[in-house]
Amino acid sequence: xxxxxxxxxxxxxxxxxxxxxxxxxxxxxxxxxxxxxxxxxxxxxxxxxxxxxxxxxxxxxxxxxxxxxxxxxxxxxxxxxxxxxxxxxxxxxxxxxxxxxxxxxxxxxxxxxxxxxxxxxxxxxxxxxxxxxxxxxxxxxxxxxxxxxxxxxxxxxxxxxxxxxxxxxxxxxxxxxxxxxxxxxxxxxxxxxxxxxxxxxxxxxxxxxxxxxxxxxxxxxxxxxxxxxxxxxxxxxxxxxxxxxxxxxxxxxxxxxxxxxxxxxxxxxxxxxxxxxxxxxxxxxxxxxxxxxxx
Amino acid sequence: xxxxxxxxxxxxxxxxxxxxxxxxxxxxxxxxxxxxxxxxxxxxxxxxxxxxxxxxxxxxxxxxxxxxxxxxxxxxxxxxxxxxxxxxxxxxxxxxxxxxxxxxxxxxxxxxxxxxxxxxxxxxxxxxxxxxxxxxxxxxxxxxxxxxxxxxxxxxxxxxxxxxxxxxxxxxxxxxxxxxxxxxxxxxxxxxxxxxxxxxxxxxxxxxxxxxxxxxxxxxxxxxxxxxxxxxxxxxxxxxxxxxxxxxxxxxxxxxxxxxxxxxxxxxxxxxxxxxxxxxxxxxxxxxxxxxxxxxxxxxxxxxxxxxxxxxxxxxxxxxxxxxxxxxxxxxxxxxxxxxxxxxxxx
Numbered sequence: 103x104x105x106x107x108x109x110x111x112x113x114x115x116x117x118x119x120x121x122x123x124x125x126x127x128x129x130x131x132x133x134x135x136x137x138x139x140x141x142x143x144x145x146x147x148x149x150x151x152x153x154x155x156x157x158x159x160x161x162x163x164x165x166x167x168x169x170x171x172x173x174x175x176x177x178x179x180x181x182x183x184x185x186x187x188x189x190x191x192x193x194x195x196x197x198x199x200x201x202x203x204x205x206x207x208x209x210x211x212x213x214x215x216x217x218x219x220x221x222x223x224x225x226x227x228x229x230x231x232x233x234x235x236x237x238x239x240x241x242x243x244x245x246x247x248x249x250x251x252x253x254x255x256x257x258x259x260x261x262x263x264x265x266x267x268x269x270x271x272x273x274x275x276x277x278x279x280x281x282x283x284x285x286x287x288x289x290x291x292x293x294x295x296x297x298x299x300x301x302x303x304x305x306x307x308x309x310x311x312x313x314x315x316x317x318x319x320x321x322x323x324x325x326x327x328x329x330x331x332x333x334x335x336x337x338x339x340x341x342x343x344x345x346x347x348x349x350x351x352x353x354x355x356x357x358x359x360x361x362x363x364x365x366x367x368x369x370x371x372x373x374x375x376x377x378x379x380x381x382x383x384x385x386x387x388x389x390x391x392x393x394x395x396x397x
Numbered sequence: 398x399x400x401x402x403x404x405x406x407x408x409x410x411x412x413x414x415x416x417x418x419x420x421x422x423x424x425x426x427x428x429x430x431x432x433x434x435x436x437x438x439x440x441x442x443x444x445x446x447x448x449x450x451x452x453x454x455x456x457x458x459x460x461x462x463x464x465x466x467x468x469x470x471x472x473x474x475x476x477x478x479x480x481x482x483x484x485x486x487x488x489x490x491x492x493x494x495x496x497x498x499x500x501x502x503x504x505x506x507x508x509x510x511x512x513x514x515x516x517x518x519x520x521x522x523x524x525x526x527x528x529x530x531x532x533x534x535x536x537x538x539x540x541x542x543x544x545x546x547x548x549x550x551x552x553x554x555x556x557x558x559x560x561x562x563x564x565x566x567x568x569x570x571x572x573x574x575x576x577x578x579x580x581x582x583x584x585x586x587x588x589x590x591x592x593x594x595x596x597x598x599x600x601x602x603x604x605x606x607x608x609x610x611x612x613x614x615x616x617x618x619x620x621x622x623x624x625x626x627x628x629x630x631x632x633x634x635x636x637x638x639x640x641x642x643x644x645x646x647x648x649x650x651x652x653x654x655x656x657x658x659x660x661x662x663x664x665x666x667x668x669x670x671x672x673x674x675x676x677x678x679x680x681x682x683x684x685x686x687x688x689x690x691x692x693x694x695x696x697x698x699x700x701x702x703x704x705x706x707x708x709x710x711x712x713x714x715x716x717x718x719x720x721x722x723x724x725x726x727x728x729x730x731x732x733x734x735x736x737x738x739x740x741x742x743x744x
Contacts, residue, residue, distance in 0.1 A: 137522045137525070137526070185716055185720065188720050189719060189720065192719075192723070194468060194521040194522050194525065195462060195468050195525075195657075195661070195665070196661075196719050196723065197522075198468065198522065198525050199657055199658070199661055199715055199719060200715065200716055200719045200720075202654055202657075202712075202715065203658075203711075203712040203713070203714070203715030203716040203719070204712060204716060205712070206708045206709070206711050206712030206715070207708070207709050207712035207713060207716070208712075209705075209708050209712075210704075210705040210706065210707070210708030210709030210710075210711075210712065211705070211709060212705075213704065213705035213708070214702065214705045214706075214709075218704075218705075324529070324533075324650075327526050327529060327530070328530075331523075331526060335522075335523075363541065367537060367540065367541060370533070370537065371533060371534055371537040374529075374530040374533040374534055375530070375534060377526070377527070377530045378515070378527060378530050378531070378534075381515055381518075381519055381523060381526070381527050381530075382514075382515055382518070385518055385519045385523055
């Protein structure tokens with residue numbers, strides 16, 4: 103029982119971080135219809151910004167966060183303006199491949215600037231683990247999870263109450279009408295990429311504090327596909343639910359199935375098997391909008 | 398300016414190569430390819446074989462993605478299925494290569510039929526994600542089904558044999574690859590002059606309209622997946638006889654992405670495009686490598702920049718072509734040909 107509980111709790115923690123990454127992804131998809139394969143690399147770049155601020159400039163963690171957020175926002179805005187805007191409304195394959203191309207460029211640049219080595223973040227959080235009843239939560243998992251939760255809450259408030267947030271939701275809902283109501287739709291595209299890059303940077307830092315960073319960190323980005331497909335590609339609430347469910351699922355699969363199968367690695371494949379099932383049964387996910395096609 | 402370009406019979410009008418100029422150039426190309434090993438060294442032959450194997454895969458992906466409009470991020474997975482099936486047929490069943498390679502194609506074909514099933518319900522971006530999942534699952538199976546695939550140690554395969562001849566050098570493999578490539582390129586070019594091929598294009602352009610004019614969507618999409626996977630499987634089979642060993646890390650997601658890059662750089666929905674794209678995408682990194690080796694003489698740590706530069710150039714190639722020349726190299730070549738055909742008159 104304790105084993106199960108331990109797995110579920112660490113699944114929720116992983117899931118919270120997945121949810122944070124997935125939200126940035128969903129925001130971009132909602133606003134611009136782009137599936138962002140470069141999410142993982144945006145995470146990696148953002149994490150390296152923070153790492154540089156902390157190690158080279160000896161900045162405190164909060165300042166490093168701000169540096170990473172600003173840097174990532176600039177990268178996001180640049181990418182949207184230079185690469186994605188000319189491709190607006192192009193075929194699905196162009197849009198997918200351009201983000202894949204970007205991810206390759208980011209990976210190369212990161213290797214040149216920060217070298218391919220593996221780096222660990224300086225100690226940020228107190229070392230003492232947190233006890234939740236019978237479950238022991240290492241501090242390097244607990245604090246990142248709290249940061250992820252706080253960021254998600256902040257984003258929710260932003261969408262709910264700020265003028266820009268409302269404008270972004272309107273754009274996602276119906277571009278033409280939003281445009282007619284005087285919303286600068288192009289600026290909203292830009293904002294959605296800025297937001298995606300910033301949340302990705304935060305997620306990258308959070309993951310970096312758990313296990314260190316390297317230019318290969320972006321591979322984690324693939325993990326969000328099961329999450330967003332389960333939740334629905336265009337649902338922010340869905341990203342949250344999907345993240346937690348997938349986090350728990352992969353932990354349970356890892357905990358119970360890994361010993362049964364030779365070679366292991368079940369944890370990495372089960373979310374994708376689930377993804378295929380979801381696509382067969384309910385392609386638009388739990389909370390996604392159902393597309394109706396007309397000729 | 399070229400004049401007198403007219404045909405006197407339907408057969409001439411439908412021919413694959415319509416003008417005498419084209420036929421001459423194809424003949425020149427044929428002779429050049431056959432004579433290539435006479436002038437090429439070991440390294441060039443290796444590259445030629447590599448390009449040939451990847452070209453078959455790229456042709457297959459272009460049939461699925463370029464002509465039928467179904468995005469696949471799992472092409473390397475199918476190639477892997479073909480490679481493992483060929484390796485198993487050659488070692489456990491002891492089949493000769495001319496049966497083992499088609500066995501690989503058939504196995505990949507079957508896998509393609511299964512992965513293609515969701516394509517009826519989901520399309521576009523969702524299909525891309527579904528095939529991504531297939532790629533991840535294939536890789537996992539290659540690594541973990543140790544009883545069949547040999548796990549991470551992989552399987553060793555004896556070289557292909559003909560009576561009195563062992564195809565154990567790159568030179569001998571070259572002709573095997575060349576024959577298979579020509580057969581498959583010829584089949585692909587002809588496919589789009591048949592009803593099935595036209596149905597593929599109709600599905601790409603607007604699937605619902607295609608269904609209304611009598612194209613069975615489900616059958617056509619599955620068929621496209623099967624044909625494309627056959628190509629991937631044959632590429633995998635050739636790869637086995639080329640490298641003599643199969644391991645799971647030969648078929649990663651990055652290879653799937655590389656295939657997509659080839660058809661985008663070359664030109665989606667164009668046989669020549671797949672050829673140009675494969676040659677370009679495979680040779681650019683090699684050019685970079687030679688450049689890095691030259692630069693190493695001047696700056697000793699130049700080699701450390703080679704890997705990152707390869708990533709950057711690869712990404713920049715994809716982004717650059719998509720933004721500036723979405724129809725790829727095939728369009729550039731066509732523009733050049735039009736220029737010379739119309740010269741000295743401006744268009």
